[in-house]
Amino acid sequence: DAKTTQPTSMDCAEGRAANLPCNHSTISGNEYVYWYRQIHSQGPQYIIHGLKNNETNEMASLIITEDRKSSTLILPHATLRDTAVYYCIVKTTSGTYKYIFGTGTRLKVLA
Amino acid sequence: KAGVTQTPRYLIKTRGQQVTLSCSPISGHRSVSWYQQTPGQGLQFLFEYFSETQRNKGNFPGRFSGRQFSNSRSEMNVSTLELGDSALYLCASSFRQGLATNEKLFFGSGTQLSVL
Numbered sequence: 001d002a003k004t005t006q007p008t009s010m011d012c013a014e015g016r017a018a019n020l021p022c023n024h025s026t027i028s029g030n031e032y033v034y035w036y037r038q039i040h041s042q043g044p045q046y047i048i049h050g051l052k053n054n055e056t057n058e059m060a061s062l063i064i065t066e067d068r069k070s071s072t073l074i075l076p077h078a079t080l081r082d083t084a085v086y087y088c089i090v091k092t093t094s095g096t097y098k099y100i101f102g103t104g105t106r107l108k109v110l111a
Numbered sequence: 112k113a114g115v116t117q118t119p120r121y122l123i124k125t126r127g128q129q130v131t132l133s134c135s136p137i138s139g140h141r142s143v144s145w146y147q148q149t150p151g152q153g154l155q156f157l158f159e160y161f162s163e164t165q166r167n168k169g170n171f172p173g174r175f176s177g178r179q180f181s182n183s184r185s186e187m188n189v190s191t192l193e194l195g196d197s198a199l200y201l202c203a204s205s206f207r208q209g210l211a212t213n214e215k216l217f218f219g220s221g222t223q224l225s226v227l
Contacts (some may be wrong), residue, residue: 032213043115043201043218044154087154099216101146101154 004088009106012082018075020105022088025069032091033064035073037084038104044087047073078109113138115204115219123225129190132222136183136204142166143185144216145177148199160185161207189224197226 005023012018024033032051036044048055048062050071055062061074075082087104116135124130136143144159144167156169160179177187183204189196200223203216 034215036216041220043203043220044216045218046215049213049215099146099154099156103153 003100004090004102006086006088006102006105008103009108011108011110012075012078014080014109014111015077018073018078018082018107018109020073020075020086020088020107021070022073023070024088024090027068027090033062033068033071034089034091034099035060035062035086036089036101037082037086039081039084044101047086078107080109080111083107083109115202115217117200117202117219117222119222120220121223121225123227124192125227126192126194128192129188130192130224132187132189132200132202132224134185134187134202134204134219136185136202137217140204140206140217141183142205142207142214143179143183144203145185145187146201146203147171148201148221149197154201157187192226194226197224199223 032049034049035047037047038044048057048060050062050064064071085104085106087101089099091099118133134143142161145157146154147157148154157171158165158177159167163179174190179185199221201218201221203218205214205216207214
């Protein structure tokens, strides 16, 4: 299973874009990149996922490099409620299926 | 519609006891997966059930078991509790077999288990 590497923590000013990087240099062709976040005392919340194209939804944008070895989650206008731990996960849809969450990035949005 | 419901929210047990945790998925969802979250190990996959059958299993000892009922509700059981089993236990549901598809997972708020 491909592993991911994320910075341990990041700060972002309220109203600014939060750019959360993720390295997944061993990703294989059939593995998707998923992002979830976990606000204290709650279960993880799905944000977005993609395979090779950039993706955007109402919560965020996902930018995947052409070689797919890294990606960036962008929260365009961070608010205090975006303070959470963000997990970047790669997941295959064949063979042994599982999510490997890793340690995530603790994002703190500052007022 | 209602989200994923886990009961109880908090539980305190002593070593050697056993415990059963419950998870009610979102209505219409047929897949339930379970995760253990600890400060040291993070979020770790336990197992997934789909249509009452265990489809995939993580690297946990046999003391951890589960089952799924015909209404898709799931229970997780831990026997002979150890201090290291203290953790937040999360379940997640999806319509299709989440781990084998691109289905996103919907998580409950978890059961915080403390083993004394």
